[in-house]
Amino acid sequence: MRATCLTFATSIIISCFMPGSAGAANVDAGKIPDTIAQRVAACVVCHGKEGRAGSDGYYPRIAGKPAGYLYNQLINFRDGKRTYPVMTAMLENMSDAYLREIAQYFSDQHPPYPEPQPTQSNPAELERGRVLVHDGDKAKGIPACVACHSAKMTGTAPAIPGLVGLPRDYLLGQIGAWKIGTRHAAAPDCMAEIVKKMSATDISAVTAWLSGQRVPADASPAPALKTRLPLECGKLAP
Structure with missing residues (x-):
């Protein structure tokens, strides 16, 4: 499944992910809307509809995550702090401002969570x-x-x-x-x-x-902490 996502997602990076791409225009000029939802179609190949993780057990859900966290991870993939070839290929030429827009889009999505995986643990x-x-x-x-x-x-x-x-x-x-x-x-x-x-x-x-935990009905992130973290952590804000 990971290999399938890698191959397919890579093949549609140019036509679906980049804003104003010629590939998208050539498919059906005037009918494909130039919206952020259309541009991030490549993300959905692996992460699922509206950023909800697929069923293969590997790709994470990105819907509803804090926008600052998603933005930082996009930056990390683009700049080589996280390593995954398809993510690097998608992001390497994108600006900070565009990555921030992508992060905010997925942060605003809140589809229901699936039931937790069955556990084999004692x-x-x-x-x-x-x-x-x-x-x-x-x-x-x-x-x-x-x-x-x-x-x-x-x-x-x-x-x-x-x-x-x-x-x-x-x-x-x-x-x-x-x-x-x-x-x-x-x-x-x-x-x-x-x-x-x-x-x-x-x-x-x-x-x-x-x-193995069920996600609570209100899965929104908690408000920003007013106390110090147990350890010093770098760049927790975008």
């Missing part, structure tokens, strides 16, 4: 995951996930993402990327520091618990 692993999410592990210096991502784990404005409603494969992939140093955020990279302190067992437990 109760002990799920309880360890719940404890790490809500309480952290002081002995290891791991802060609670809720301290940044909000009590409902739906994210915090303007730039901290929600972690519920994401497939476990995606969560494992991104935490693993931070663990081995292939994903980066602006310095100081607080997620990289946290993940370094997590064992493989901790990562498995957190992702198992998170991917």
Whole structure:
């Protein structure tokens, strides 16, 4: 499925994603509207309608995420801090202003969330995951996930993402990327520091618990924090 998305999405980058593209005009001049929804058609190939993740268990939902977070990630893909060839190909020639427009479009989409994935984890692993999410592990210096991502784990404005409603494969992939140093955020990279302190067992437990949670009816990000984060984090605002 990932290879299919990569091939198909790449083939429609020019015709569907770029504003005012000749490809779109040549298909049916005057009938294809020049709207942001039309321009981001390539995103929907992998992320699903209105930014809702597909069913293959890897691509994340981007609908409803804080606009600042989406903008920062688009910048990271464009500038090489996150690595995925199709994303780089789509974004490499786009301006900051256009990336901000794309981020705001998907942030404004709020389709319903699917039911959580069935879990194969045992109760002990799920309880360890719940404890790490809500309480952290002081002995290891791991802060609670809720301290940044909000009590409902739906994210915090303007730039901290929600972690519920994401497939476990995606969560494992991104935490693993931070663990081995292939994903980066602006310095100081607080997620990289946290993940370094997590064992493989901790990562498995957190992702198992998170991917098994139903998303609350109101999945909007929490308001901006008025208190300091547990760790210093770079560029949490666009």
